[in-house]
Amino acid sequence: MTMVCHRPEGLEQLEAQTNFTKRELQVLYRGFKNECPSGVVNEETFKQIYAQFFPHGDASTYAHYLFNAFDTTQTGSVKFEDFVTALSILLRGTVHEKLRWTFNLYDINKDGYINKEEMMDIVKAIYDMMGKYTYPVLKEDTPRQHVDVFFQKMDKNKDGIVTLDEFLESCQEDDNIMRSLQLFQNVM
Amino acid sequence: MAAGVAAWLPFARAAAIGWMPVANCPMPLAPADKNKRQDELIILNVSGRRFQTWRTTLERYPDTLLGSTEKEFFFNEETKEYFFDRDPEVFRCVLNFYRTGKLHYPRYECISAYDDELAFYGILPEIIGDCCYEEYKDRKRENAERLMDDNDSENNQESMPSLSFRQTMWRAFENPHTSTLALVFYYVTGFFIAVSVITNVVETVPCGTVPGSKELPCGERYSVAFFCLDTACVMIFTVEYLLRLFAAPSRYRFIRSVMSIIDVVAIMPYYIGLVMTNNEDVSGAFVTLRVFRVFRIFKFSRHSQGLRILGYTLKSCASELGFLLFSLTMAIIIFATVMFYAEKGSSASKFTSIPASFWYTIVTMTTLGYGDMVPKTIAGKIFGSICSLSGVLVIALPVPVIVSNFSRIYHQNQRADKRRAQKKARLARIRVAKTGSSNAYLHSKRNGLLNEALELMGTPEEEHMGKTTSLIESQHHHLLHCLEKTTGLSYLVDDPLLSVRTSTIKNHEFIDEQMFEQNCMESMQNYPSTRSPSLSSHPGLTTTCCSRRSKKTTHLPNSNLPATRLRSMQELSTIHIQGSEQPSLTTSRSSLNLKADDGLRPNCKMSQITTAIISIPTPPALTPEGESRPPPASPGPNTNIPSVASNVVKVSAL
Numbered sequence: 004m005t006m007v008c009h010r011p012e013g014l015e016q017l018e019a020q021t022n023f024t025k026r027e028l029q030v031l032y033r034g035f036k037n038e039c040p041s042g043v044v045n046e047e048t049f050k051q052i053y054a055q056f057f058p059h060g061d062a063s064t065y066a067h068y069l070f071n072a073f074d075t076t077q078t079g080s081v082k083f084e085d086f087v088t089a090l091s092i093l094l095r096g097t098v099h100e101k102l103r104w105t106f107n108l109y110d111i112n113k114d115g116y117i118n119k120e121e122m123m124d125i126v127k128a129i130y131d132m133m134g135k136y137t138y139p140v141l142k143e144d145t146p147r148q149h150v151d152v153f154f155q156k157m158d159k160n161k162d163g164i165v166t167l168d169e170f171l172e173s174c175q176e177d178d179n180i181m182r183s184l185q186l187f188q189n190v191m
Numbered sequence: 192m193a194a195g196v197a198a199w200l201p202f203a204r205a206a207a208i209g210w211m212p213v214a215n216c217p218m219p220l221a222p223a224d225k226n227k228r229q230d231e232l233i234i235l236n237v238s239g240r241r242f243q244t245w246r247t248t249l250e251r252y253p254d255t256l257l258g259s260t261e262k263e264f265f266f267n268e269e270t271k272e273y274f275f276d277r278d279p280e281v282f283r284c285v286l287n288f289y290r291t292g293k294l295h296y297p298r299y300e301c302i303s304a305y306d307d308e309l310a311f312y313g314i315l316p317e318i319i320g321d322c323c324y325e326e327y328k329d330r331k332r333e334n335a336e337r338l339m340d341d342n343d344s345e346n347n348q349e350s351m352p353s354l355s356f357r358q359t360m361w362r363a364f365e366n367p368h369t370s371t372l373a374l375v376f377y378y379v380t381g382f383f384i385a386v387s388v389i390t391n392v393v394e395t396v397p398c399g400t401v402p403g404s405k406e407l408p409c410g411e412r413y414s415v416a417f418f419c420l421d422t423a424c425v426m427i428f429t430v431e432y433l434l435r436l437f438a439a440p441s442r443y444r445f446i447r448s449v450m451s452i453i454d455v456v457a458i459m460p461y462y463i464g465l466v467m468t469n470n471e472d473v474s475g476a477f478v479t480l481r482v483f484r485v486f487r488i489f490k491f492s493r494h495s496q497g498l499r500i501l502g503y504t505l506k507s508c509a510s511e512l513g514f515l516l517f518s519l520t521m522a523i524i525i526f527a528t529v530m531f532y533a534e535k536g537s538s539a540s541k542f543t544s545i546p547a548s549f550w551y552t553i554v555t556m557t558t559l560g561y562g563d564m565v566p567k568t569i570a571g572k573i574f575g576s577i578c579s580l581s582g583v584l585v586i587a588l589p590v591p592v593i594v595s596n597f598s599r600i601y602h603q604n605q606r607a608d609k610r611r612a613q614k615k616a617r618l619a620r621i622r623v624a625k626t627g628s629s630n631a632y633l634h635s636k637r638n639g640l641l642n643e644a645l646e647l648m649g650t651p652e653e654e655h656m657g658k659t660t661s662l663i664e665s666q667h668h669h670l671l672h673c674l675e676k677t678t679g680l681s682y683l684v685d686d687p688l689l690s691v692r693t694s695t696i697k698n699h700e701f702i703d704e705q706m707f708e709q710n711c712m713e714s715m716q717n718y719p720s721t722r723s724p725s726l727s728s729h730p731g732l733t734t735t736c737c738s739r740r741s742k743k744t745t746h747l748p749n750s751n752l753p754a755t756r757l758r759s760m761q762e763l764s765t766i767h768i769q770g771s772e773q774p775s776l777t778t779s780r781s782s783l784n785l786k787a788d789d790g791l792r793p794n795c796k797m798s799q800i801t802t803a804i805i806s807i808p809t810p811p812a813l814t815p816e817g818e819s820r821p822p823p824a825s826p827g828p829n830t831n832i833p834s835v836a837s838n839v840v841k842v843s844a845l
Contacts, residue, residue, distance in 0.1 A: 030230055031201075033245075037290075038199065056203045069206055086202075093205040101208055108209045129210060153213060174212055183211040183218040187204050 009042035011083040021087050022095030028087065035083055043080040046070050060134030068128060072108040094187060099171070101184055106170050117157075117165040122150045234272035235286070240279040241272070248289050255313040257289065281308040288314065296323035302330040340607050341614070360438035377494070380431055384490045387424040390417060391484050425461040428454065428487075450493060457487040500604055504597040511596075515589040519556070522585055526552045526578040533571040540567065551575075556582025632668050 011017065011032070018025055039048060046067065053066040073081045073089050092100045107113070111121045126146045133141070157165045157173045174180045211218070233249070235242040235257075252258040267274045275282070281300060285308065288294040296305065296319050309316050319327050354362070363373035394410030394417055410417050432454045439445035460480040492498040505512065527548035534542040541564040542548045551564040555578045566575045675681045 026230075030247075034199065052199050053203065056200070069209070072209075090202060090205055093208050094201075102212075105209055105212055109212075126213060129213065149213070149215070152215060157212075170212070179214070179217045180211055183214065184208060186211075186218055186221050187208060189221075189223075 009082050011042070011087075017084065017087060020084075021091035023087065023091055031087060031090070032083060035086060043082050044086070045080050049073075049081065057132045057134075059136065060132040062132045064124075064128035064131055068108060068111060068125060071111070072104070098175070098181070098184055102171050102174050103167065106167050115167065117170070118163060119150060119154060122153060122165075123147070126150050126153070235282075236267075236270070236272045236274045237277055237279045237282045238275070240282075242282065242286055244286060244289070251289060251292075252314075257285075257312060259313075261313075277311060278304065278308060281305060285309075285312050285314065288318075293320040294318050294323075295320060296327040298326060302327070302334050306331075336603075337607075337610070340610065357438050358440070360434065361440060364435055364438060376431075380427065381491070381494045383424050383427045384487055384494075386420065387428075387487050388485075390420045390424070391487075421461060424487075425458050428458045428490075432458065450490075453486055453489045453492075456483050457490060460484050496604065497601075500601055501597070504593070504600050507600070508593045508596050511589045511592045515586070518585050518588075522556065522578075522581060523549055523552045526556070526574065526581075529574050530566060530571060530578070533574050534566055534568055537567045537571070542566075542571075552578060555579045557586065558582060631664070632671050635664070635668050636672075 014025060014028060017023075017028055021028070023031070035044075036042070038044075038052065044052075049070045050063045050066040053069065054062045056062070070081065071077075073085055075085055075088075089104070092104050096104070106117070109117045109121060109125050111124060123146060126149050130141060130146055135141075154163075154165070156177070157170055159169045159173065230245050230247050232243050233246050235244070249257045249262075256262060262273055265273045265275055280297075281304065284295055284297060294314065294316075306316065316327065362369055363376070367373045367377035395408050397406045398409035398412045399406070432451070435451070435454075436442060436445060445451055460483050463480055492502060527545050530551060531542050531545045531548045534540045534548075542551065548564075551566075554561050554564075555575060558579060560579075566572050
């Protein structure tokens with residue numbers, strides 16, 4: 004088994020491409036390299052890491068979708084550049100960029116549209132992370148209701164699918180969403 | 192939380208943005224990071240070795256010393272680093288734990304040192320990684336056994352005067368070295384066991400012919416003698432058993448123990464034989480019972496540790512032995528069956544049935560090969576050879592396991608014995624060192640006295656006599672001195688400078704009363720009652736304590752005199768030997784008072800030394816003062832002796 008060792012591009016390049024300072028990139032890389040000495044994260048590791056944050060539930064499905072969202076080139080492994088790019092968008096990007104990234108996350112098959120099944124999958128995955136022991140107990144059709152609410156809000160022309168523009172528009176109208184997007188400003 | 196989690200938390204929080212559009216309710220506020228520092232390097236100085244790491248690395252585990260604010264207690268302002276006065280080797284492992292999330296246990300490290308360090312840094316040993324956990328646990332178990340061993344032997348050696356008679360007896364039985372009586376008992380029982388076994392054996396030896404009858408075994412020829420011997424042995428064993436039963440702390444447990452069962456089985460046949468005499472029906476059974484007498488030989492296991500170890504090994508290897516037995520049985524049955532059918536055809540074959548073939552199979556598999564049953568057919572011979580070859584294998588397999596078990600237990604016991612033997616010597620050496628330190632105290636006292644005296648007299652020589660004691664030593668001595676003052680007693684330890692009389696007293700904690708009295712009486716002639724004890728005991732260091740006050744009090748009750756007496760005698764005699772040429776120093780302050788003898792005046796200088804020593808605080812003033820005072824209303828020396836004897840104060844040294 005050959006050791007796949009990937010080294011990221013230079014620090015200056017990354018600094019130019021992302022919204023992070025050199026120091027922040029250093030800190031990020033140290034953490035990344037510590038966990039993944041080979042320089043890449045594969046899906047298994049990704050799932051394990053994410054599962055540690057949600058010990059009560061099953062985070063593997065959502066982690067799978069997240070991984071796909073990070074792995075922009077669909078190679079099956081996330082390199083440090085991909086990692087940092089995504090983080091840059093999520094933490095330092097504009098609202099537009101963030102929403103676009105989220106849309107990409109929801110669009111599981113990356114066809115440019117979100118349909119009800121995809122949304123169901125996403126919502127189900129999120130509920131899975133909560134685990135069995137919740138209050139009130141999770142009922143069968145709660146995810147479905149949740150998706151219906153979502154579609155009612157997002158699907159402007161009621162054609163059963165949500166396009167990027169519809170999504171952007173609906174989100175920008177909702178104050179809650181706008182506010183919550185700014186929540187993780189100072190994570191780094 | 193593992194290291195991984197802490198490092199990836201920012202990422203997980205960022206990814207939570209993905210939930211936002213789906214959420215129906217508003218989100219809670221994020222916790223503010225007030226201490227928004229840039230990640231900085233911190234220096235950890237452990238006994239001179241500098242380790243550097245990021246602050247965030249340490250903060251991964253906030254419930255340990257390094258991860259919490261507790262480390263601020265170790266922050267050195269001048270050098271801007273955290274200084275720990277601990278072992279740098281173990282610290283390496285501790286720091287690696289923060290870095291990698293895995294705690295390793297280095298094999299070369301002592302287990303208790305490692306545990307101490309972990310406890311200091313607030314890390315639970317349970318998180319040691321799988322790679323090292325087994326080793327850690329093994330070492331920990333060994334250490335615990337050793338501690339238990341030490342505790343046991345300590346308990347055995349402690350003289351607990353409050354033991355009841357029953358408890359002393361039990362201790363004597365279990366541990367023959369506790370007293371001479373126990374040792375005697377031990378050897379006597381051992382002797383009788385040997386006698387009993389030998390008589391059992393000799394009983395059956397043919398003893399020469401009595402004219403007119405055939406050869407008889409000795410047992411029948413000298414039946415009376417043997418019977419007496421047997422009776423004597425059984426008496427002893429019965430008495431021993433009853434005594435043990437009486438002394439046992441838990442009689443029920445004692446009765447159930449293996450040794451007691453052996454004891455019972457050893458003496459039962461005799462009593463049963465007494466009870467049923469010459470009853471034809473049961474005499475056969477009675478003869479069988481006599482076989483049980485051989486169990487007396489197992490009583491030797493109380494006397495031999497090796498036997499006990501063997502028994503313990505067999506017990507602990509029970510599963511291996513069981514497997515051996517099982518596999519042997521399987522093989523025996525298989526081969527016996529095969530041999531039976533193979534030899535069925537041959538005429539006059541000894542293999543009459545399968546059980547009869549068992550004998551052949553066992554003899555062959557254990558490679559005994561008596562030759563009383565041999566296969567005659569070709570098939571029989573083939574299978575017979577296969578049988579003997581496989582026998583070797585089947586027996587050879589479990590035996591090494593048993594042997595290694597025995598070896599491990601035996602070595603463990605040997606180590607325990609060695610430790611116990613070494614412990615005595617070790618403790619003796621530690622005791623010597625301890626008494627050395629208390630000697631140092633008294634030496635320093637005397638040296639302090641000498642120093643003061645010589646300073647006062649202005650003699651330049653021998654000023655260097657007093658050793659310069661370190662600050663800690665002097666503080667320690669001051670502490671001991673304060674204790675002396677508090678209790679009004681003083682430490683008595685053999686002083687090599689004392690005269691020959693007292694030199695026979697070794698490093699005792701207590702001075703033998705007789706010697707003490709002897710000393711008192713002998714010295715009484717020379718040193719009649721002196722002044723206040725407190726004055727006489729001051730070294731140069733503690734002049735403030737009680738000296739000034741008691742300077743005035745010259746009349747003291749007799750009860751205080753004895754303690755002083757020996758001390759002052761010690762001191763006086765010290766000075767006597769070192770300072771003066773005169774063999775008989777009969778002067779003291781009170782003697783000056785008592786006998787206003789002009790003949791003593793020329794000795795003033797000497798007596799000045801003496802008195803100066805006694806009354807350190809204000810030596811010059813005191814002497815004339817003492818002289819002018821009326822003599823204390825004290826009776827003559829001789830009458831003091833009884834009171835001295837009765838008021839003997841014994842104090843133990845450190």
